[in-house]
Amino acid sequence: MSDAGGSDYVVAVDLGGTLTKVAHADADGTVSGVVRLPTQLVDGQASVSWLASVLDDAVAARPAGTCAGFGVVVPGIIDVPRGVVRAAPNVGWYDVPLRLQLSQLTGRTGTVAHDVRSGGLAEWRIGAGVGARNLLFLPLGTGIAGAMVVDGRLVDADGYAGEIGHIAVPAAGDAVCLCGQRGCLETVASAVGVVRTHARLAGTVLDAREVAELARAGDPAARQAFDVAVAALVEALTTYATLLGPETVVIGGGLAGAFDLLGPPVTSGLDARMAFQRRPRLVPARLGADAGVIGAGLVAWDLIREDVGP
Amino acid sequence: MSDAGGSDYVVAVDLGGTLTKVAHADADGTVSGVVRLPTQLVDGQASVSWLASVLDDAVAARPAGTCAGFGVVVPGIIDVPRGVVRAAPNVGWYDVPLRLQLSQLTGRTGTVAHDVRSGGLAEWRIGAGVGARNLLFLPLGTGIAGAMVVDGRLVDADGYAGEIGHIAVPAAGDAVCLCGQRGCLETVASAVGVVRTHARLAGTVLDAREVAELARAGDPAARQAFDVAVAALVEALTTYATLLGPETVVIGGGLAGAFDLLGPPVTSGLDARMAFQRRPRLVPARLGADAGVIGAGLVAWDLIREDVGP
Known part of the structure; x- marks a missing residue:
């Protein structure tokens, strides 16, 4: 996916109703190796285990550096502090504790946030705003x-x-x-x-x-x-x-x-x-169509920075 | 105006287009001795020197305690950090550096804020919200x-x-x-x-x-x-x-x-x-019609607390 160097990174994912974007995101907001995948829906619901495998694949594809966690953004009503997708009609999720489930499946910590608000964060912090x-x-x-x-x-x-x-x-x-x-x-x-x-x-x-x-x-x-x-x-x-x-x-x-x-x-x-x-x-x-995935990375890094101090 | 005890207080003022309310406000948000005065307009503008005399009169009317400052709220577009009334059509003020002028005239520090936002602060902190x-x-x-x-x-x-x-x-x-x-x-x-x-x-x-x-x-x-x-x-x-x-x-x-x-x-x-x-x-x-004057007191006390630490 990327041939970036040995720095730490997060796996950033922008999950959409039809298309999912995956990238490696550095702490400064730079994303590399953006990959677009069709979103895997099972009975109208995005598959959490598929999403976990997408995260694992992205880590495996990075030749160097350490994965510091994941940042996943989703369209819908998201309870960010709890990492729960309250209602995401486009991907068929209602009251899904996505952060917990992804952590259990991948063994990594991360964030779950809202796609547009994360894209807005990206445009505000490093884009047009x-x-x-x-x-x-x-x-x-x-x-x-x-x-x-x-x-x-x-x-x-x-x-x-x-x-x-x-x-x-x-x-x-x-x-x-x-x-x-x-x-x-x-x-x-x-x-x-x-x-x-x-x-x-x-x-x-x-x-x-x-x-x-x-x-x-x-x-x-x-x-x-x-x-x-x-x-x-x-x-x-x-x-x-x-x-x-x-x-x-x-x-x-x-x-x-x-x-x-x-x-x-x-x-x-x-x-x-x-x-x-x-x-x-x-x-x-x-930032164009990548605002969401860039924002997913920023949100994840914000949490990591908060965890380890300023 | 009030026969309250010896505690510190601020003079809280809710300036309106026709009516001005003045009260002594304690640090817990309690106001006492609310007085209603007709707003003095000169050539369609509220008179800053009249307002300063209202503040002085309120201090003189308090038998005990120390005046810690003033809190004045005004309808319009208010630049709170600078204490400037940008546009207040109801009282005829445009780009009036009210906090500075009142401080010069009364020798006291204080705050200038927005009437409705201050009333909202009062309802949120000690009222229905x-x-x-x-x-x-x-x-x-x-x-x-x-x-x-x-x-x-x-x-x-x-x-x-x-x-x-x-x-x-x-x-x-x-x-x-x-x-x-x-x-x-x-x-x-x-x-x-x-x-x-x-x-x-x-x-x-x-x-x-x-x-x-x-x-x-x-x-x-x-x-x-x-x-x-x-x-x-x-x-x-x-x-x-x-x-x-x-x-x-x-x-x-x-x-x-x-x-x-x-x-x-x-x-x-x-x-x-x-x-x-x-x-x-x-x-x-x-809090009824007093929300604005109560809020004026809260805003002033917030500034005083911030000045002297937590």
């Missing part, structure tokens, strides 16, 4: 969740924080969301949302990158799909800024590649719409 | 602002946090808000908002307490005014819970007296509306 004390990391991918930095701390709210993809915005109309609510931001402003709006208007299903290309070329259906996403993001970010006054919003996920189509019009829209609120600076993410 | 790690203090008064406790900390966002009264909710329609935006929560769910909705429907202006009495008696216009407020609160609290997952929402301000008309229907509305979000427990505030 360095220096901000109040920041929103907003990956626009299959869905939308946010990682929130407030007063210089990444907030958690017992795992409930940051579900900005599920606040209702008028621009989303009555669209039914996978979560069961209506008018959620992610129905129109995620990568899948843009694809869906375009497909409804154009009658053909293209991927988000293709819709963005068409929008740049002036295609009306593609432009409208982005216009709806922009309107929804202006509404959601106005609400966010009213509550939490971020200095910086880092746009990540698949639509970060369409930042040229989103950043400037959302910024103008916020300017026109806001009153007393602090205007956030919108920037594209720097 | 004791023990919560994630809490929203939501006073429904002339307007609406929130104090937000997230992961066990009262958050500030450089003074921008918690302006939940100015998030847009469909139930408020297109109502123009004093802030310049439309559809803000406070246009329909503040005490003034309920009065206004009722007046529009009934053609007579009653105060919020009278509208609540009529609603309890089944009066249709009064009931509808509360129904609109309830719908708006359900929308706003769903958004808040989606972002910040509070365990507890403390309803304060003038409408806390109508908690019987708000708490149960808002709780049912949240139950019906939410999906994965954590359901907050709604409770009425315990």
Whole structure:
């Protein structure tokens, strides 16, 4: 997996509903040898024993250095202090004591954390958000969740924080969301949302990158799909800024590649719409699709450092 | 003002647009001898020298004990670390270095903080929200602002946090808000908002307490005014819970007296509306209209304790 030198490392894993990323992560946040694997689901549940073998394989693949532990990030409601996955519908886990089970299976200590909050930690600490004390990391991918930095701390709210993809915005109309609510931001402003709006208007299903290309070329259906996403993001970010006054919003996920189509019009829209609120600076993410696995490594190293002192 | 004993105290002041409250505050949060004064405005600005004389008078009125400093809370955008009032439209102050000016005029040290956040601190520490790690203090008064406790900390966002009264909710329609935006929560769910909705429907202006009495008696216009407020609160609290997952929402301000008309229907509305979000427990505030002045004392004592060590 990696031919890095003899330094200590952690095995960092970003577990997704279809794809799992594995890497060796150094203490400074550098990851090496990122490997992508199909997530092994058994009866709709991600397999804990498979995940343990993935960790073991990553250790075996490292020619030198000592494994200091594992960092696994998962989408869902995660009880980080206890290392328990409370609810992760994408991987079929409910009340799974994942940290304990992985420790028993691998004989190693580690951390279990939330994928988007860990990605936000990475963008905040070594990516596009360095220096901000109040920041929103907003990956626009299959869905939308946010990682929130407030007063210089990444907030958690017992795992409930940051579900900005599920606040209702008028621009989303009555669209039914996978979560069961209506008018959620992610129905129109995620990568899948843009694809869906375009497909409804154009009658053909293209991927988000293709819709963005068409929008740049002036295609009306593609432009409208982005216009709806922009309107929804202006509404959601106005609400966010009213509550939490971020200095910086880092746009990540698949639509970060369409930042040229989103950043400037959302910024103008916020300017026109806001009153007393602090205007956030919108920037594209720097760490790309690896933010989650980089963050998994950072979270694991944070625990190790705390364990051994400063 | 008070006939309390010889213990140290701070002078706590809650400065409002029309009314200013002054009290002696002990280190445990107890306030005594609360006095209400009309706020002295000169050319639309609260007078700093008048406020300094209020502090001096409060010290002179205390027969025993030593004044350890002052705690002043103000509505607006407050830079607490610097003690500067950035923008306080209700009292006409913009970029006023209030802590420095009061220290120069009175020869005492102290703190300048935000009225609602300080009131929230009081409800959290010694009022209805004791023990919560994630809490929203939501006073429904002339307007609406929130104090937000997230992961066990009262958050500030450089003074921008918690302006939940100015998030847009469909139930408020297109109502123009004093802030310049439309559809803000406070246009329909503040005490003034309920009065206004009722007046529009009934053609007579009653105060919020009278509208609540009529609603309890089944009066249709009064009931509808509360129904609109309830719908708006359900929308706003769903958004808040989606972002910040509070365990507890403390309803304060003038409408806390109508908690019987708000708490149960808002709780049912949240139950019906939410999906994965954590359901907050709604409770009425315990400290009443004195939360701000009690909080002013707590903030001042926090600084004094920090100065002299644990």
